[in-house]
Amino acid sequence: MASPPADDLLRQLVPQVVGVLTRRFGDFAAAEDAVQEALIAATDQWPKEGVPANPRGWLIQVAYRRMTEQVRNERARRRREELVATREPSDRRTAPPADDACETNRDDTLITLFLCCHPALTPASAIALTLRSVGGLTTAEIARAFMVPESTMAQRISRAKQRIKASGLPFRMPSAQERARRLGSVLHVLYLVFNEGYASSAGPDLQRVELSREAIRLARMAHDLLPDDCEVAGLLALMLLTDARRPARTAPDGTPIPLAEQDRSLWGGDAVAEGVALVTATLARGAVGPYQLQAAIAAVHDEAATAEETDWPQILALYGLLERMSANPMVSLNRAVAAAMTHGPATGLGMLGTIKAEGRLADHHRFYATRAHLLEMAGDGRAAVEDYRTAANLTASAPERDYLNTRAARLAATPGRRRLRAMG
Amino acid sequence: MKYMMLMQFSGQTTDEVPPIDTWPVEDLQAHIQFMHDTNKKLVDAGEFVDAQGLAAPDQAKIVRAGEGGAAVITDGPFPETKEFLVGYWIIDCEGPERAIDLAAHVSAAPGPGGRPLNMPIELRQVMSAPPSEEL
Numbered sequence: 146m147a148s149p150p151a152d153d154l155l156r157q158l159v160p161q162v163v164g165v166l167t168r169r170f171g172d173f174a175a176a177e178d179a180v181q182e183a184l185i186a187a188t189d190q191w192p193k194e195g196v197p198a199n200p201r202g203w204l205i206q207v208a209y210r211r212m213t214e215q216v217r218n219e220r221a222r223r224r225r226e227e228l229v230a231t232r233e234p235s236d237r238r239t240a241p242p243a244d245d246a247c248e249t250n251r252d253d254t255l256i257t258l259f260l261c262c263h264p265a266l267t268p269a270s271a272i273a274l275t276l277r278s279v280g281g282l283t284t285a286e287i288a289r290a291f292m293v294p295e296s297t298m299a300q301r302i303s304r305a306k307q308r309i310k311a312s313g314l315p316f317r318m319p320s321a322q323e324r325a326r327r328l329g330s331v332l333h334v335l336y337l338v339f340n341e342g343y344a345s346s347a348g349p350d351l352q353r354v355e356l357s358r359e360a361i362r363l364a365r366m367a368h369d370l371l372p373d374d375c376e377v378a379g380l381l382a383l384m385l386l387t388d389a390r391r392p393a394r395t396a397p398d399g400t401p402i403p404l405a406e407q408d409r410s411l412w413g414g415d416a417v418a419e420g421v422a423l424v425t426a427t428l429a430r431g432a433v434g435p436y437q438l439q440a441a442i443a444a445v446h447d448e449a450a451t452a453e454e455t456d457w458p459q460i461l462a463l464y465g466l467l468e469r470m471s472a473n474p475m476v477s478l479n480r481a482v483a484a485a486m487t488h489g490p491a492t493g494l495g496m497l498g499t500i501k502a503e504g505r506l507a508d509h510h511r512f513y514a515t516r517a518h519l520l521e522m523a524g525d526g527r528a529a530v531e532d533y534r535t536a537a538n539l540t541a542s543a544p545e546r547d548y549l550n551t552r553a554a555r556l557a558a559t560p561g562r563r564r565l566r567a568m569g
Numbered sequence: 570m571k572y573m574m575l576m577q578f579s580g581q582t583t584d585e586v587p588p589i590d591t592w593p594v595e596d597l598q599a600h601i602q603f604m605h606d607t608n609k610k611l612v613d614a615g616e617f618v619d620a621q622g623l624a625a626p627d628q629a630k631i632v633r634a635g636e637g638g639a640a641v642i643t644d645g646p647f648p649e650t651k652e653f654l655v656g657y658w659i660i661d662c663e664g665p666e667r668a669i670d671l672a673a674h675v676s677a678a679p680g681p682g683g684r685p686l687n688m689p690i691e692l693r694q695v696m697s698a699p700p701s702e703e704l
Contacts (some may be wrong), residue, residue, distance in 0.1 A: 267663055270615070292697070293618050293661050301615025340699050401700050511701055541570070541698035548700075 151196045155187055155204075156281030157366075162204045163278050164253020167316045170212055173260065174306035177278050179215065183208035185283060252318065254279065255370045258363075259319055261305075262331040265312050270305035271334045272341070277302055279366075280359055290356055291341075328371075332380050332436065335364050339384050357388055375427040379437030382427070385420035386443035389413040399544045400551070405452040417447045438467045457486040474505040478515050490523035510539035514549060521556060530557045571618060571661045571695035572668040574675060577652040578688065592681050599679045607675055611660060616671075618659035626653040652689075659695060668692055 159180060166176035183204045197203040261275040276282045276290075288298035319327045342357025364381040371377050393407035424440040442463045449455040464480035477500050485493025497516050506512040517532035533553035537546045578589070589597065611617035635641035658675070662668055672692045677685035 269661075269663060273615075291661070294612075296612055297615050297617045297661070300613055304615055342699075514701070540700075541694050541696055542700040543696040545700035546696065 151191050151200075152188075154196070154200055155184065155191070158201050158204055159184060159281030160254040160257040160279045161201065161250045162208055163257050164249070164316070165205055166208055166212055167257075168253075169209075170216065171316075172310075173316055174303075174310050175215055176208070176212060177306060179208040179211040180204070181277065181284065182211050184281060188283070251370055254366065256316055256318055258331055258367065258370075259327050260309060260314060260316065262327075262334040263309060263312075263314065264326070264330045265314075266305050266308055268334065268337055270301050270308070271330070272338055273298060273301050274305040275334055275363070276338065276359065280363060282359070328374065328376070331367065332376060335360050335367065336380060336436075338363070339387075357384070357391070360384060361388060375430055375432045376434040376436050378423050378427040379434060379440045382420040382423035382440035383436055383443055385416045385423070386440055386447050389416035389420065389447060395544070401544055401548045404446060409450065412447065417444075420444060421448065433466070435467060435471050438463055438470070442467075455486070457483055461487045474500060474509075475511060478506065478511055482515060482519070485519050485522060490519045493519045494523065508539060510536040510545075510549075512536075513539065517549075517552070526556050526559065529553075570664055570668070571659060571697050572665075573693045573695055574658045574660065574668075574672050575654055575691040575693065576656045576658075576675065576688065577691065578655040586680055586686060596679070596681050596683065599683060603678050607678075608658075611658070611671070614662075616660045616662045616667075618661050620656070620658040622656040623654060626655075665694075668694075 162183070163173070163177055163180045166179060167173045170176055186207055187200075187204060191197070191200075258275065258279050261278050262271050266274070273287055273291075276287045277284060282290075284299050284302065285295050287302075288295040291298065318324075339357050339360035342355060342360060361381070361384045364377070364384055368374075368377050368381045389412050390404075390407060392413065393402065393409065393411040395401055420440065421444045424437060424444050427437055428441060442460055445456050445460050445463070461480065461483035464476060464483050468476050468480055477496070481493045481496035481500065484496055494516070497512070497519065500506055500512070513532045513536035517529045517536060520526075520529035520532060530553045533549050533556065537549035537553065540546050540549065589600075592600070608617065608620050611620075629644075631643045633641045633643075658671075660668065660671060662671065669692065672690040676687055676690045678688070680686040
């Protein structure tokens with residue numbers, strides 16, 4: 146890759162150049178391929194020859210040349226097949242190229258983001274396409290991040306673009322009615338990228354792109370483009386406030402460390418400050434959504450100097466609001482934990498009983514892990530051990546399984562009652 | 570979600586299926602072609618991670634650490650083993666339903682006379698999921 150500043154610049158330009166080419170040729174899939182080739186050429190040439198005076202112009206020119214070659218080949222092929230139909234870009238009339246206008250660049254980046262996160266795509270393909278067309282990562286980098294062969298990732302991206310093409314989506318801003326739903330998909334995809342970054346922290350591999358950092362970069366970009374949207378700001382704040390705990394979140398061997406036992410001096414102060422400022426400013430504006438509430442909860446945790454000082458009643462209230470907004474059973478689980486920390490483990494266990502009776506989390510490891518913690522708090526070591534083991538058996542995360550098994554083993558070896566002070 | 574599909578094969582002649590080295594050549598070729606096609610299908614779907622066939626079980630060695638960590642080697646799988654692992658796929662797909670569909674697909678690989686083998690495919694999730702954010 147090029148040196149970091151050139152790299153950042155390059156990746157910032159990618160969605161803009163995709164936009165320019167898509168407008169000119171009316172074919173997002175082909176434009177996206179041409180820009181990927183220009184990106185690879187730039188990462189090869191810029192470090193050797195220096196960053197060109199007009200990097201954006203350089204990228205457009207290289208991608209444009211590729212695109213023209215493609216169109217020429219395509220035409221020749223079609224002629225051979227005696228199909229004379231000429232390609233007419235669907236929105237050529239409505240969207241003349243206006244490369245130099247700053248507003249167009251911003252719009253193109255946003256349109257590309259909306260398109261790549263389209264709800265018609267499966268999450269895995271939306272993630273891959275977003276990282277490539279908006280994030281400016283190469284297929285090889287994305288493949289490494291998800292530990293699949295490059296050919297598999299290339300195919301996943303290509304299929305995603307075929308799907309977009311088949312659905313006939315134009316390269317333009319979603320309509321006002323559509324916008325909220327489409328933005329919801331964008332935020333969900335960015336959130337998934339961020340969450341996936343948690344998996345990659347187990348094995349140190351310098352070759353792998355830091356997905357959490359990339360998600361933060363994209364969320365920051367979305368926030369710059371849509372500064373008035375409270376949920377975009379909320380998601381960015383949530384990412385910053387969660388990522389701030391990263392250095393304290395795992396032991397050197399990758400085993401997770403629960404919030405209550407983390408060394409808080411390792412938390413990233415700048416990220417906490419930025420996240421708190423963001424969520425405070427958006428909450429004051431009134432249009433409260435789930436990402437802002439989750440960010441607010443993360444902020445309450447991050448602002449407590451010690452686990453004991455955590456303002457659990459406030460967290461309980463925030464989970465109450467969140468539960469009313471989204472039917473996600475994970476929220477109900479977390480609310481039960483907050484209730485246990487506020488009113489004692491019996492209250493939390495009672496709420497877990499209700500969740501279980503409703504059958505909303507049948508055989509989910511999180512249910513058993515949570516109940517194990519609360520049982521441990523309540524001093525019922527034997528039942529806690531059993532639940533830890535059940536949770537370990539159900540999780541699909543190796544570090545989490547190790548953590549849960551260790552916890553069970555330690556507790557099983559502790560005779561008699563043992564009270565746990567706090568948990569996150 | 571990543572899954573491993575383990576293909577077991579019986580080392581002995583069963584009621585329905587004779588050992589693979591006794592199949593007519595065209596049936597064997599159809600079987601091999603099916604495996605190639607399956608891999609290509611997985612790559613095209615963006616779901617392929619890895620696929621490997623394993624050398625014949627009679628070449629296997631069982632290794633145990635003995636005194637002072639020295640390797641103690643015995644030949645072959647245990648004689649009482651009836652089913653051998655002959656190969657595996659690792660796939661990265663959208664969820665468990667899709668993984669089951671793919672496992673059923675490879676289970677039906679053609680055998681003698683082109684009839685589906687319907688062999689048992691053991692499907693296991695690879696533990697690569699992100700851990701829970703908060704514990």
